[in-house]
Amino acid sequence: MIQEVQRTAQASLLxxxxxxxxxxxxxxxxxxxxxxxxxxxxxxxxxSNEEMRKHYDAFIRGLVAFPLYIPGTAFYKCMQGRRSVMKMLKELLNERAKATHRRENIDFIDVLIQELEKDTMSENAALDLLFLLLFASFETTSSAITAVLWFLTDNPKALQELTEEHDYIRKRKVDPKSEITWEEYKSMKFTSHVIHEALRLANIAPVMFRKATEDVRIKGYAIPKGSKIMICPSTVHLNPVVYKHPSIFNPWRWKNTDEPAGGASKDFMAFGGGLRLCVGADFAKLQMAIFLHCLVTKYRWKMIKGGTMVLSPALRFPQGFHIQLLPKEG
Ligand code: HEM
Known part of the structure; x- marks a missing residue:
């Protein structure tokens, strides 16, 4: 998908x-x-019209809200948003299931329909999965990219080293217009440090939930079977014992620390961990790196307004983060 990601990034930036x-x-x-x-x-x-994106927006705005199901509240709008997207997805699924002609380009709905025909999955589970994948794939990565640019705006040194890494990749290309290769992507070491550092500080998934399936004793605490547990990654990500001066954006700290193999470790949980580790972690990192490549090799940006970043409890930019994109000089 590198080429598709790159072409979309180039077209969007332009x-x-x-x-x-x-x-x-x-x-x-x-x-x-x-x-x-x-x-x-x-x-x-x-x-397509923008309807589905609008319903997703309503869903996202009330995702972590007081559960008051009364018209006008964020939670109500969130539930209505989810209902509307689910309705659209159900219509799409039914329409496809009825279609008689074979489609040339198979998408994920086609895969789900095959599973439904084999009775390996219920329609509700299929719709839930579609809803989740659509949501997880754009909401998290877009917050992450925004956070990276937010940190870079205030860190010219980091931006310079990042730009140098990408200019070097571009200059070494025999054909400057050719697309990024897997090897080039894997060589983006400083980019990877920038991404990990931004994710550590941004805590895009502010909490995760688990249920104790048996009695657990840990560090002198007893967690009884059946308890619901809220895991809060920022307690690790902002722990000064693990990360020196934890609130400072310092991508260089990853130079001497191994980035977590497979995407997670007990000190880095931006993508969760264990059995429910984010399935999109590698894809998200790839999208971010390629977007950054397209951005810093051709453009620069200027902050116009907004730009306040808060964790309440999820990452938000209450006044937005408005920038102007400009071509790079020289
Ligand atoms: C920077 C971007 C992303 C971040 C920070 C992120 C974060 C997370 C976290 C923390 C979890 C674990 C939730 C838990 O344990 O309860 C998770 C799970 C998941 N993520 Fe991501 N994610 C990102 C991008 C993506 C993308 C691009 C996709 C899909 C293409 C995706 C799909 C999923 C799915 C399906 C799960 C559930 C996995 C399971 O329960 O087995 N995520 N993500």
Whole structure:
């Protein structure tokens, strides 16, 4: 998918040039949605209306809200948003299941339909999976990319080293227009440090839940069977014993520390861990690295307004993060 990710990033960045200001999180969400929704449901951003994205937005805004199911509340809008997306996905699934002609490009719905025909999955489970994958694929990565740019805006040294890494990759290409190769992606070491450092501080998934399936004794505490446990990754990510000066954005700290193999360790849980480790971790990191390559080799940016980043409890930019994209000089 490297080529698709790169082409979408290039096209999106080019389209942002015409605007005096763009809200980065929205713009990146649209960019990512157009890649992943195409794979999952053959969504075509040029012909589809924006309805599904709007319902997802309502869902996201009330995701961590007081559960008051009364019209007007964030929680109510969130539930309505989910209901509307589920309805659209159900219609799509039924329409496809009825279709008689074979489609040339198979997407994830086609795979689900095969599973439904084999009776290995219920329709509700299939719809839930579609809903989750669509959501997980664009909401998290767009927050992560916005957070990276937010940190880089205030860290010219990090931005310079990142730019040097990507300029070096570009200059070594025999054909400067050729697409990024897997080897080039794997050589982006400093980029990977920047991504890990931004994810450590941004804590995009603020909490995770587990249930104790048996009595557990840990560090003198007894957790009785059946307890619900809330895991809070920021307690590890901001622990000064593990990370010196934890609130400072310091991508160089990863130079001497092994980045967690497989995406997680007991000191790094941005992608969760254990059996439920994020299945999209590698894809998300790849999307971020390629976006950064396309960005820093051709463009620079200027912050226009907003830019306050808060964790409440999830990562949010209450006034947005508005930037102007400009071509790089020289
Ligand atoms: C920077 C981007 C991302 C972050 C920070 C992130 C974070 C996480 C975290 C923390 C979990 C674990 C939740 C838990 O343990 O309860 C998770 C699970 C999951 N993620 Fe991601 N994610 C990202 C990108 C993606 C992408 C791009 C996809 C899909 C293409 C994806 C799909 C999933 C799925 C399906 C699960 C559930 C896995 C399971 O329960 O077995 N994520 N993610």
């Amino acid at each position: 389209s942002w040039l015409d605007h005096p200001s763009i809200e980065l999180k929205d713009a990146v969400s649209n960019m990512i949605f157009s890649v992943t929704a195409k794979k999952l449901i053959s969504y075509d951003s040029s012909t």
